[in-house]
Structures are given as C-alpha cells and as structure tokens.
Amino acid sequence: MSQDPFQEREAEKYANPIPSREFILEHLTKREKPASRDELAVELHIEGEEQLEGLRRRLRAMERDGQLVFTRRQCYALPERLDLVKGTVIGHRDGYGFLRVEG
Known part of the structure; x- marks a missing residue:
C-alpha cells in the first residue's frame, strides 16, 4: 500500500488502513483485466483478517456506488471496460419484463 497517494488519509480514518478507492481504481486500470478479491x-x-474484511467492504461499497462491477466470474471490473447496456427494468405482473435502454 506504500504507493497509495492517499495512504495518510486512510491511516487517519482507520486503525488498520487499506488501499483507498482511488488506488484500487488506478490498480485495476493498470491491470487491464478484472480481478478477484483474492487476486487484489x-x-x-493485504494481510490479516481485519484488512481482508476491510477490503471486502470497500469493494462492495465501490460496487454499490457504481465505481466497480462484480462479474459472473466473481471478479471486480471497471464498468467502462465492459460492454454493458444501461437502462431501467420494467417488470410486468404476469412475470415478464423489459429493459428500457438509456440514450
């Protein structure tokens, strides 16, 4: 984590700091392909159970905020690198639905 430019900020916030969101995004950009949590x-x-749990929570928060996508292959990827369609799902009470594509 010594290469993380935001290491000091993370150390102020947490007793056992983990890499910042910015550093994780930069790492995945350089990596050029999705990575599992274990690979990351x-x-x-990352060492120790506490840091592993912190990484898990950070990745889930980044996924929730749209910074990362969790793929079917159990890997984290940058959304702009995947061929995704953005839209709104419209469900019908008979059990079928549609995707209203944005743009």
Missing part, C-alpha cells in the same frame, strides 16, 4: 488482496499486499 495479494497484489495490494
């Missing part, structure tokens, strides 16, 4: 833990030098 090794590559970012």
